[in-house]
């Protein structure tokens with residue numbers, strides 16, 4: 129029997145919460161360690177299920193990986209295997225990010241197709257096209273991406289869509305290619321800039337990180353380094369939405385508010401008082417019932433698709449009607465079916481959702497279908513009368529360190545019921 133959370137409704141969250149390193153950066157930084165023989169140390173790592181899963185992927189190609197609290201040490205041997213096939217691959221989308229480093233370092237790779245959140249089709253065509261442009265062959269065979277190259281050379285690469293994963297894989301292959309690579313329409317997420325910063329510390333020559341044009345001058349060799357992961361903006365924003373939904377007053381530290389400018393602006397439109405502390409954090413205080421706001425998900429610096437479930441949850445208790453448009457993943461509105469169980473007045477039509485706010489949601493048993501949907505259901509449960517049971521919480525543990533502990537410290541009442549989780553709630 130899987131675990132569930134009992135979420136007691138009627139909480140008003142107040143206090144301070146610290147955010148640690150970003151899941152969507154640390155996993156790629158761990159993959160980048162494959163590019164340099166020796167020990168790479170990554171600090172400020174989140175205590176989430178995905179980190180040991182990624183460690184297993186790296187062990188499957190011959191690395192030695194130590195996880196010591198919030199520090200991960202990866203020792204890459206001289207002899208690496210090009211076949212990444214651990215069972216962990218099927219649980220983790222980010223595992224595909226060993227493809228670029230293996231092709232970059234070994235000129236060949238066999239990487240099992242990744243798993244991860246079921247939020248829509250997640251093809252790898254842009255990853256493969258980018259590697260082909262660098263001179264590799266690439267095909268899907270027997271459930272694996274198989275790539276091979278005599279040598280890699282610089283290229284001009286246009287992405288059809290600013291894919292985060294494709295930008296990262298191409299970048300991590302191009303750093304050891306001969307000549308100059310330009311990735312146009314590249315992803316601009318802060319996590320990309322964090323990976324480029326670590327690669328730069330390892331000796332790579334990269335410019336334009338965080339813009340839509342990334343330029344990479346290939347080098348012959350990279351060296352291991354020590355790098356601190358940037359704060360997790362998606363977790364930081366989760367606390368911001370939690371404060372707004374519960375009419376609370378929460379100060380969030382450890383995340384750069386510049387990475388959340390549009391999100392915080394949306395919360396101001398919903399009636400929140402938002403104060404930012406340069407580079408360090410922000411405070412969200414919601415004195416009245418939130419006002420309805422519309423949201424449109426887009427690649428960074430647009431409103432992140434990973435925050436869409438929180439936009440729906442906030443809209444479900446706001447005063448008025450909101451339109452939420454999902455432009456990145458076609459199946460990410462599955463979450464709404466569970467919100468309707470909680471009494472939300474919400475319906476979808478293609479990639480639009482219309483949500484009419486209600487005074488109060490009503491508790492019910494609901495199921496998490498992915499990381500963000502799970503966290504969104506917990507926040508909705510805080511705004512419901514009665515006790516909401518949120519099931520399949522392993523999804524939440526994949527992306528949120530000490531989730532229940534942090535919420536209870538802010539004044540919520542949530543119990544983890546069933547076999548103990550990674551951190552015992």
Ligand code: EPZ
Pocket residue numbers: 151152153155221222245247248249250251252253254255256289290291292293294315432433434456457458499500527
């Ligand atoms: C990353 O996924 C994040 N995951 C996702 O966060 C996030 O939702 C996503 O970026 C968008 O911001 C990690 O970093 C581990 P994409 P990724 O490649 O790299 C299409 C979470 O909750 N596409 O930018 O897989 C794709 O289908 C997770 O933490 C192609 O068509 O995202 C999608 O519609 C969920 N072909 C869109 O692009 C390709 O070759 C964006 O995907 C690649 C992508």
